Amino acid sequence: MSERSSLVRGMRDLYEDELANIRLVETVFSETLESYGYALIRLPIMERTALFSRGIGEATDAVSKEMFTFDDETESLSLRPEGTASCVRAVIDANMYRGHQPKLWYIGSMFRHERPQLGRYREFYQVGAEAFGFSGPDVDTELIRIVQDVWESLELAEEITLEINTLGNTPSRKQHRDALVEYLAQYKAQLDEDSQRRLEQNPLRILDSKNEQTQKIIEQAPSISDYLDAESRRHFDEFQERLVRLGIRATVNPNLVRGLDYYTHSVFEWNTDKLGAQKQVGGGGRYDGLCELLGGAPCPAAGFAIGVDRVALLRNELGLASQASSPDVYVVALSDDEEDYALQVAAKVRAASSLSVRVHQGAGKVKARMRAADRSGATIALIIGAQEAASNQVSLKWLRINREQVTVPVAELPSTLLNSN
RNA sequence: GUGGAUGUAGCUCAGUGGUAGAGCCCCGGAUUGUGGUUCCGGAUGUCGAGGGUUCAAAUCCCUUCAUCCACCCCA
Structure with a gap:
């Protein structure tokens, strides 16, 4: 008898009710995004490793230890751990933003080499949207409104909360960062191990540490809001005003920084407390510097990404499971x-x-x-x-x-x- | 990547050294052309995998794989 083959760790076969729920989530996102005039873009599953290390950040966990990476002849390739970097690359490659302001959405598998647990898999599905060429917060809030529409269609509006923050523009961010490093350096010995390492590489990330002692130190840390210049402050104020006008509830979390390096100004996360340790169902923000960072012309941009598996799982947990289709x-x-x-x-x-x-x-x-x-x-x-x-x-x-x-x-x-x- | 728990029939699980079990599901009959309820009968297992100890292993030991939970991280 030949050896029985089995599933690779973190991969899943999806069928019946579980798949039905995932398809429902995909369909609602698809219809909603199209109704706002976003155009589908289909992106490759594999890119040069350099795209991710430059675009997402060398110091992020997603890039430094969670990518499926291998050598192909002369270059290093990786399975995509997220979609934004590919989307920006595609826009630059095709010069889509020359005289245009493309609004794009994508859906597909992402890959991260993590230990699997509920709501976290090595291949998972994300739906995302990116809007290029708009610098105003009206685009940021439109993106949030789109996702809110989806939550309402999926009967999840009551279960998902929105947190927002601003990281400011590049000069504000730099000033804050310097002040933060100076402050945290005084307490270096008392920080947890990960935070000590991040002090050099990615100090902002220390702000969302869950370590209790680290959090105590953070309470007194310099806040980004004290370092925002006039432009950054105006952007954030208008962002919040527009959310109110759109009827969207959000909580400002000054320690919300997002795991990926490319964000500026608005950042936001959707969370739920119904999925065990997996709180986050999606996130996004503005990344005005990314196009330039990846070798394109400067172009403001904003976007979001949602974990399709987690949203589907949330519907399951709430007993909103949709059923696999039967013949008539x-x-x-x-x-x-x-x-x-x-x-x-x-x-x-x-x-x-x-x-x-x-x-x-x-x-x-x-x-x-x-x-x-x-x-x-x-x-x-x-x-x-x-x-x-x-x-x-x-x-x-x-x-x-x-x-x-x-x-x-x-x-x-x-x-x-x-x-x- | 770290720590803990679990893995026995299609499913949920019992079985802690001596013949592998229950409920549900499935199949057949009661009912020769009518399902879903009831009654009667029946089938079904690499006991996750590999190795070891023993007269004897689902049970004890080692290794490994997978799943779940937490950490970490993120979607």
Whole structure:
């Protein structure tokens, strides 16, 4: 016997109810984004490693220890750990932003080499949107409004909270960073190990440390709000005012910094407390410097990314699971002799309606065939025995409601089915 | 990457050294052309994998893989 093959760690086969929920989330995002005029862009799963180390940041965990990276002949390639860097690269490559302000959305698998747990997988699905060429906070709030629309469509608005913050523009950010490093350096010995390391590489990230002692030190740390210049302050104020006008509730969290390096000005995260340790279902913000950083012309931009798996999982946890689709109609030939006739009937129903029709296959006694019809979840069984076949008729039985079975000529079948709801 | 728990039938699980079990599911019959309820009967296992100890291992030991939880990180 050959060795049984099995799933690679952190990968999943998706089917039935779990997939149904994921597809629902994807569909709602797709329809909502298209309704706001965002255009789908399909991006490759693999990029040069350098794109991510430059675009996302060498010091981030996502890049430094979570990427699937391998050497291909002369260059290092990686499976994408997120979508923004690829999207920006594509916009630069095709010069899409020359005289235009593209609004794009994407969906697909992302890969991170982490220890799997509930709501966290090595291949996971993200849907994201990016708007290029707009520097005002009206775009930031539009992105949030889009996601809010999705939460409402998915009946999740009550379960997901929004946190916001600003990181300021580059000069403000630098001033704050310097002050922060100076402050934290005094307490270096008391910081947790990770934070000590970050002091050099990525001091902002220390702000969202969960370590208790570190948090105490952070309470007194210089806040970004004291270092915002006039432009940065105006952007953030208007951002917040617009959220209020759009009827969106948000909490300002001064320690919200996001894990990825490219953000400026507005940053935001959507959280839930219903998924165990996995709190975050999505996040986003403004990244005015990224296009230039990746070798393009300067171009303001903002975007978000949502974890499709986590949103679907949240619906599951709340009992909002959508069900895998069942056929509408199940055609049962009572013996193999009527099989050809049953296939013709099924073809007629498909041609005359949009109903999904499944035909019984395989041998079996009548009882077993009817049981299969019931189990398929179909609402109607079309029963075909010798009598029906001989007289060009079909017996129609409702499986989910109490209604008397009828036998009708095949020609009348489509209208009978359409009137049967 | 670190720590802890778990892995036995399709599913949920019992079984702690001596013949692998239950419930649900599935199949057949009661009901020769009618499912879903009821009654009767039946089938089903690399006990996660590999190695070791033992007369004997699902059970004890080692290794490994996977899942779950927490940390970390993020979606």
